[in-house]
Amino acid sequence: MSDTPKVDSSNTDQFRSWDGGSGAFWTERAQRFDQGISGYHGELLNAADIQQDSLVLDIGCGSGQVTRDAARIAHEGSALGVDLSSTLLDLARTLAVKDQLYNATFVQADAQVHDFGESRFDIAVGRHGTMFFGDRQAAFANIARAIRPGGRFVQLTWQALDRNESISTFRTIASGGRELPPPPPEAPTPFSLSDPDRVRQLLRGAGFVDIEMTGLTIPMYYGRDVDDAFDFIANHFASAFGQLDDESRALDTLRGNIADHLTDRGVLYGAAHWLVQARRT
Template structure:
C-alpha cells in the first residue's frame, strides 16, 4: 500500500471502529441507506464511478448496477473492504473493484472517472482541499462530484438522543490535534470554500432527510448505539456506575422513537454536488 497521510483515521478504521462497522454491515446500512436515492441520482448510464470512503461497499455496488458500468471503491479500512468484496461476490456484482488507499494522495489515473460519490466518507480528510483536488484530477473534464455529509446533528433526533446521554458524562475535551471531526463539513460555507479551492465549480448544498433504523426495539437500539465508536469511547473513560446511568439515559431518549417496525430517528444531511470544469 502506498503512503498514507491520514494516519489517525487509518488507525481508527483498522482497529475497533472499522471492525465494528464490518461486523454490523447490515445495521449500518439500515442507518444510512435512506440517503442512497438522492446520492445515486448523480449516476448516469455508462458512468465510470469512483466511491470515496466506500466502507462496506453498498454504494459502490449500487452505483455499478445503476450505471451498468465499472465502479471503484476506495477506503482506508481493511476490515470493511473485506466485507465489501465478500458482499459483491455474494450479490454477483462483478464490475466493481475495491482498493485500500488514502484518497488524499492515491495516484488515481487522470480523468478516469465520470462521477465521484461518497456516503458520509469525506468528512475526515487530514487536508480536505488537497484530497478533493486529488479526486478532481481523477474526474474527466465536466465530471461530477456528489456526496452526503453530516449537517449539524445537534438539532436533529440523533443530536437530542446523544445530548441526553452526554448529560451524564464529564465534558469531552478535544486534544487540539487538529484531527478532522464528523462535522467538519457541516457548514455549507466551509464546503463551498473547500471545493472551490480544490478546483470544483457549481457547488451546491441541499438538505436531505431520511429515516434511520437503529434497532428492533429500544433495548436493541441502545445496545447498538453504545457499541458505536464515538459513544463507546465516552463510556470507556468513566466508572461503571456513571456508564450505566448514561446507558439508561440513552435508552430513555430513544423510547419516543420506537415504532412497530423498530427504532427510527429522522436523519438529516447535506447533499453536496459540484463538477470539474470542462
C-alpha cells in the same frame, strides 16, 4: 490487501482507527449502517445520475453498498470503491462476488494522496466518506484530478451537530449529561463539512463549479426495538460510557431515551444531511 497503502501524515490517526477498531466495529454492523442511512441512499444515487457506461469512483466506500449499486447501474462501465479499512473492503469484495458484480472493484487507499490517474472517472461519490480527511483541500483536489472535465462529484455529509438529534443526544448521555463543546470545525469528524460556506470554498479551490447543497432531513434507523437499538448504540459509545462514575445510570437514561423514539418502523431519530453536488471544470 497485504501491502500497507500510502497514507498522508495528516491521516495516520484515521488509518489507525479505520484499519483497526472502528473498521472492525462497522464491519460487524455493516448491515445496520446501510439500514440506518437507507432513507438517504436513493437520494445520493439519483443525484449521481449514473449511466450504463459510467466510470464511478466511490470515496470511503465502507462495505460497498454504494459501489455495488453504482456497478449495477453502470453495467457497461465500472465502479471502484476505496477505503482505509481492510476489513470493510474484504466484506465489500465478498458481497460484490456474491452479487456477481464483477465490474465492482475495491482498493485500500487514502484518497487524499492515492494516484487514481488523470481524468479517469465520470463521477465520484461519497456517502459519509469525505469528512475525515486531515487535509480536505488536498483531498478534494486529488479527487478532482481523477474526474474528467465536466464530470461530477456528489457527496452526502452531515449537517451541524445540533441539527442531528441522535448523535447530539447520545453524546450528551454518554458524557453523563454534561454539555460538551462542538467538535472543532477543522478536525476530521463527521461534522467537518457541515458549514456550506466552508464546503463551497473547498470545492471551488479544488476546481469544482456549479456547487449545489440541498438539505435533507430524513430520520435514521437505529434498531428494530429498544433492545436492538440499545445494544448498537451502547457499543458504539462504549468507551465514553466506560469513563463515567455512574455508568449504569447513564445507560438507563439511554435506554429510556431509545424507548421514547420507538415507532412502528423501529427506533428512529431525527437527522439532517447535505446532499452536495459539483462539476469539475
